[in-house]
Amino acid sequence: MVGAVGAAAAVGLHAPYDPLGVNLKDALLGPSLEHPFGTDQFGRDVLSRVLYGAGISLKVGVLSRFIAVGLGCLVGALAGYYGGILDRILMRSADVVMAYPALLLLVAVTAAFPPSLTVVFLALGFVGWPGVARLVRSLVLSIREREFVTAARAVGVSDLRILMRHILPNSLGPIIVAFTLGMGTAVMAEAGLSFLGLGAQPPEPSWGSMISHGKDYLRSAPWLTFFPGAAISFTVVGFNLLGDALRDVMDPKARGRGGRMGANRI
Numbered sequence: 001m002v003g004a005v006g007a008a009a010a011v012g013l014h015a016p017y018d019p020l021g022v023n024l025k026d027a028l029l030g031p032s033l034e035h036p037f038g039t040d041q042f043g044r045d046v047l048s049r050v051l052y053g054a055g056i057s058l059k060v061g062v063l064s065r066f067i068a069v070g071l072g073c074l075v076g077a078l079a080g081y082y083g084g085i086l087d088r089i090l091m092r093s094a095d096v097v098m099a100y101p102a103l104l105l106l107v108a109v110t111a112a113f114p115p116s117l118t119v120v121f122l123a124l125g126f127v128g129w130p131g132v133a134r135l136v137r138s139l140v141l142s143i144r145e146r147e148f149v150t151a152a153r154a155v156g157v158s159d160l161r162i163l164m165r166h167i168l169p170n171s172l173g174p175i176i177v178a179f180t181l182g183m184g185t186a187v188m189a190e191a192g193l194s195f196l197g198l199g200a201q202p203p204e205p206s207w208g209s210m211i212s213h214g215k216d217y218l219r220s221a222p223w224l225t226f227f228p229g230a231a232i233s234f235t236v237v238g239f240n241l242l243g244d245a246l247r248d249v250m251d252p253k254a255r256g257r258g259g260r261m262g263a264n265r266i
Contacts (some may be wrong), residue, residue, distance in 0.1 A: 021044060023039075028041055037227045046228075049228075060121045063121040064122075075090050075133040075136075079140075080136065097129075107196065124186050152166055176250070181244075190208065208228075
């Protein structure tokens with residue numbers, strides 16, 4: 001799935017037509033051999049714009065998840081390793097962010113600044129870190145009591161080195177799964193913000209903005225919303241399936257529990 005989306009993003013750079021090129025005499029043409037996804041109200045090829053929009057969605061998704069996972073790993077590692085009042089302060093901060101509905105918080109953050117993709121992925125990273133922080137904290141709480149960590153402390157290894165060389169590498173599997181599963185959410189959120197006019201700005205082709213501009217033509221030109229909507233759906237489902245597959249591969253215990261449950265049912 002990721003390969004297919006990556007290929008679409010690469011093809012978007014060499015789309016069959018200029019995704020920004022206006023040709024009013026070809027406006028609102030239905031799907032055909034010349035324009036497989038039809039054209040929009042300005043005569044722009046919808047296929048080219050959908051392919052180009054894949055690159056925007058992937059860029060926002062990847063960058064926002066790097067911010068969310070990086071910040072979440074930092075906060076979760078510090079809270080889980082040191083505990084005490086630092087743990088309480090950091091986790092209560094995470095609770096405050098998680099207490100607000102994610103979409104409303106995203107709208108509030110992005111509306112406070114001029115609309116741009118930079119603001120979108122920064123806002124997504126800010127909203128997405130608490131869940132990662134809780135995950136990493138729970139992992140660190142478990143790993144910090146193991147023998148190899150105790151031995152490292154006994155020989156005088158610094159806390160930073162213990163975290164970077166011993167604890168976080170042993171937490172990498174669940175973190176990778178969290179990164180992948182969050183990609184689908186980030187793509188959906190970017191599309192929602194662009195739909196509201198808070199993300200990619202015209203004429204830049206984003207899947208969300210394409211749906212927003214095509215909603216006025218639902219009866220006369222349904223392809224304007226169908227194809228970008230289908231692209232969002234396939235991408236989100238694909239990332240979710242990839243995340244589930246990675247979780248099964250990296251968590252043998254889950255596979256074992258699933259196998260035992262199946263045996264019991266039989």
